[in-house]
Amino acid sequence: MALESINHIIREFEIDKPEMRRIMRAFSLEMKAGLEKGGKSSLKMLPTYVRKPTGEESGIFFALDLGGTNFRILEIELKEKGRAKILKAMNFKLPNRCITGDGRELFLYIAGCLKKFLYRYEISNEVCLGFTFSFPIDQTAIDEGRLLNWTKGFGLKGVIGKDVVQLLKEALAKRGLGNVEILALLNDTVGTLVARSYKDPDCRIGIILGTGTNACYSEKLLNIKKLKGRVSKGEDMIINIEWGNFNKLALTRYDRKLDKLSANPGEQILEKMVSGKYLGEVLRLILNGLVQKKFLFLNLGSTNLDVPDLFKAEHISDIENDVSRDLEKTKGTLKSLGIRSSTERDRHIIKRICAAISRRASRVSASCTASIIKEMDPNLSKAHTIAVDGTLYEKHPRFSKNMETAFREIFGKKASRVKMALTKDGSGIGAAIVAAIVERDKIEKV
Ligand code: GLC
Numbered sequence: 497m498a499l500e501s502i503n504h505i506i507r508e509f510e511i512d513k514p515e516m517r518r519i520m521r522a523f524s525l526e527m528k529a530g531l532e533k534g535g536k537s538s539l540k541m542l543p544t545y546v547r548k549p550t551g552e553e554s555g556i557f558f559a560l561d562l563g564g565t566n567f568r569i570l571e572i573e574l575k576e577k578g579r580a581k582i583l584k585a586m587n588f589k590l591p592n593r594c595i596t597g598d599g600r601e602l603f604l605y606i607a608g609c610l611k612k613f614l615y616r617y618e619i620s621n622e623v624c625l626g627f628t629f630s631f632p633i634d635q636t637a638i639d640e641g642r643l644l645n646w647t648k649g650f651g652l653k654g655v656i657g658k659d660v661v662q663l664l665k666e667a668l669a670k671r672g673l674g675n676v677e678i679l680a681l682l683n684d685t686v687g688t689l690v691a692r693s694y695k696d697p698d699c700r701i702g703i704i705l706g707t708g709t710n711a712c713y714s715e716k717l718l719n720i721k722k723l724k725g726r727v728s729k730g731e732d733m734i735i736n737i738e739w740g741n742f743n744k745l746a747l748t749r750y751d752r753k754l755d756k757l758s759a760n761p762g763e764q765i766l767e768k769m770v771s772g773k774y775l776g777e778v779l780r781l782i783l784n785g786l787v788q789k790k791f792l793f794l795n796l797g798s799t800n801l802d803v804p805d806l807f808k809a810e811h812i813s814d815i816e817n818d819v820s821r822d823l824e825k826t827k828g829t830l831k832s833l834g835i836r837s838s839t840e841r842d843r844h845i846i847k848r849i850c851a852a853i854s855r856r857a858s859r860v861s862a863s864c865t866a867s868i869i870k871e872m873d874p875n876l877s878k879a880h881t882i883a884v885d886g887t888l889y890e891k892h893p894r895f896s897k898n899m900e901t902a903f904r905e906i907f908g909k910k911a912s913r914v915k916m917a918l919t920k921d922g923s924g925i926g927a928a929i930v931a932a933i934v935e936r937d938k939i940e941k942v
Contacts, residue, residue, distance in 0.1 A: 498791035502845055505782060508748045509852040511859040513905050515746070519863040520870065520906070522744035527737070527871055531715070533722045538765075540738040543723050544686050545638040547730040548693045548700070548714055549929050551578045553936065558625035559927035560606060560664075563684050564648055564707040564773075565590050567606065569613045570921075572928035578695025580925045586613050599655035603667035611671050623676045624935060626927030629660050630684040630708070632738050636725040638680050638934055647740060648708045648773055649759050679931040683736045684885070685712040687926025690734075692883030692919045694929050699881040701868055702734075702922070705861060705895065706886025708764075709771040712736045713868050729937060739864055740767030750781045757804065766864070770857040772888040776807030778853050783846065792842055793835070800834045807833065812850045813892045815843075823847060851894075858895045862902030869914065876910040883919040890918060 511519070523539075530541030554576045561568040571584040588609050594602040614623065631650070635641035640662075643655050655663065661681050668676050682690075689702025689712055700714040715735045717727060727733065743765040747755075754768055754777055755761050768774045784801040786792040793799055800806060811829055818825040823843035830838050830846075838846075869880055889895050896916060903911040 498786075498789075501789065501791060502786070502848070505748075506848060506852045509856045511856055511863070516859060516863040516866075516902060516906060519745065519860065520867040523739075523742060523864050523867040524871060526742065526744065527867070530737075531720055531722060531735070535722070538741050538743040540632055540644065540736070540741065541722075542633065542683075542736040542738060543635060543720055543725070544682060544712070544734045544736050545635055545725060545727065546680070546682060546686050546690065546734045546930050547732055547933070548734070549690055549933055551694055551697075552576050553694070553929050553932035555932055555935070556583070557679075557928035557931040557935075558623050559628060559687075559924040559931075560610065560625055561628040561684070561687075561924040561927060562606065563628065563630040563704075563923055565595065567609060568924055569610060570924040570928070571617070571619075572925055574694075574928060574932055580691070580694060580928065582921065582925070584613075584617055585924075586616070594652070595649070596651045597653070599652040599658075599663065600667070602652055602655075603660075603663045604670065606664065607667035607671040607673060610668070610676065611673060614673070620675065624679050624931055625676065626680040626682060626687075626929075626931035627661065627664060627678050628682050628684055628687050628923045628927045630704070630710075630923065632736075632741075633660065633681065633683065635681065638930075639678055641681050645760070645763065647760065647764050647767065648771075651759055679934040680927065682927055682930050683710070683712065684923035685710045686734050686736060687924065687930070688883045688885045688919050688922030689714070690926035690929050691922035692881060692917055694925075696881050696917070698879045698915075699883050699917070700872060701865065701880065701882045702919075702926075703861070703865065703882060703884045703889075704886045704923075705771070705884060705889035707771060707773045709740050709767050709861070709886070709888075710737065711739045711865065711868060713872060715872075737868070740764045740771065742766040742864065745769060745860065750778055750785075753781055754778060766860065770860055772809035772886070775809045775812055775853055775857060775888070777805055779807045779812060779846075779850060780804075782849055782853075786845070792845060793838060795837055795839060796835070803834075809888055810891065812854055815847050815850045816854065817893045818847065854892055854895060855898050857888075858898035859902045862899040862906070865899070866903065866906045876907060876913055879913045880915070882914065882916045883922055884916050885919050885922045890920075
């Protein structure tokens with residue numbers, strides 16, 4: 497009985513080849529609809545006003561990189577020929593009031609951190625920067641964009657509908673930072689694509705698989721029917737897909753429950769099945785169900801599986817990484833989470849469930865990525881480097897391998913033309929490169 501139930505759950509999480517094909521078709525339709533004027537789609541398909549770099553951009557630029565609860569400030573030297581070097585960096589952890597409090601607090605905090613950075617490194621001349629703000633933004637120019645909605649558990653008041661560059665400028669003025677110029681606003685996926693394509697012309701797709709998940713790609717201007725703002729140069733523009741909101745996916749009862757309990761029910765459905773912020777919670781909901789049916793932790797009177805967000809994605813990575821005899825390491829992981837005792841059987845079941853959850857996430861990601869590749873290059877006649885960043889992709893033992901297997905199932909032999917490249921710090925380095933593109937365009941105009 498117990499084993500049957502567990503096998504059933506694992507089957508529910510399987511994304512087989514026909515399902516991957518179905519996801520690809522649905523994703524492609526949503527991409528097209530999202531590019532139309534007034535088109536209805538769960539994919540926002542946001543114009544970014546950024547085009548790919550030439551690799552010749554150069555100079556010293558700064559990046560403010562806000563992706564999740566961590567905030568980074570970087571000074572970056574671009575040396576042409578695709579060489580970028582981080583000269584200085586400072587990391588900050590956002591306090592809670594900057595995640596769910598008043599929006600002004602967040603921007604004042606960012607400006608305060610920049611002030612510390614400039615003071616510490618004794619920088620007083622002009623600071624030209626790119627601002628990576630990794631949330632859905634309706635951009636109308638390279639340095640202007642309104643927040644559409646919060647994701648990843650953020651919920652600051654007074655920011656939705658406002659231009660985030662303007663909010664940052666006001667905060668910089670309040671902190672007395674008159675020497676700072678914000679040249680560009682961008683998403684982390686865009687930074688990642690740009691950072692990789694600075695040295696690799698085959699890169700046209702950027703993906704984040706971390707706390708949140710999203711992708712962007714380079715699209716022909718002609719196909720972006722809904723474009724509102726002015727475009728000064730080029731024939732292509734990077735589109736921020738905001739794939740986390742894709743909703744044409746088959747949900748299990750656990751996904752429905754997680755969605756209902758989340759800060760944004762009905763939104764970011766793909767993100768809730770794929771990204772690091774949520775995978776641990778899917779695991780908790782499944783295990784809790786098994787405990788209630790008395791299929792797991794029979795030796796324990798009570799567990800703390802009622803505590804939301806008990807498991808993090810890193811625990812899933814740890815458990816899947818455990819090849820020790822009797823899964824001893826997993827025993828330790830569970831103990832550290834307050835689950836005092838577990839049998840070897842319990843741990844094997846948990847490991848199988850972890851693998852099913854992360855495998856589903858990787859196969860959904862691969863299907864959507866394959867769909868983007870097909871949109872750009874239906875016969876897969878070119879080589880494609882996909883720039884990927886994010887802790888889930890980087891730290892999980894099998895995520896990238898599972899995606900590669902899925903590509904082989906989808907593309908057959910041609911899958912060898914698709915290469916995924918971990919692009920660390922892409923969101924920051926890309927911000928500097930985009931700032932350099934903007935500055936060069938300005939000079940050329942004069
Ligand atoms: C969320 C945000 C998106 C971002 C992604 C990865 O999905 O909405 O803009 O790119 O997280 O950080």
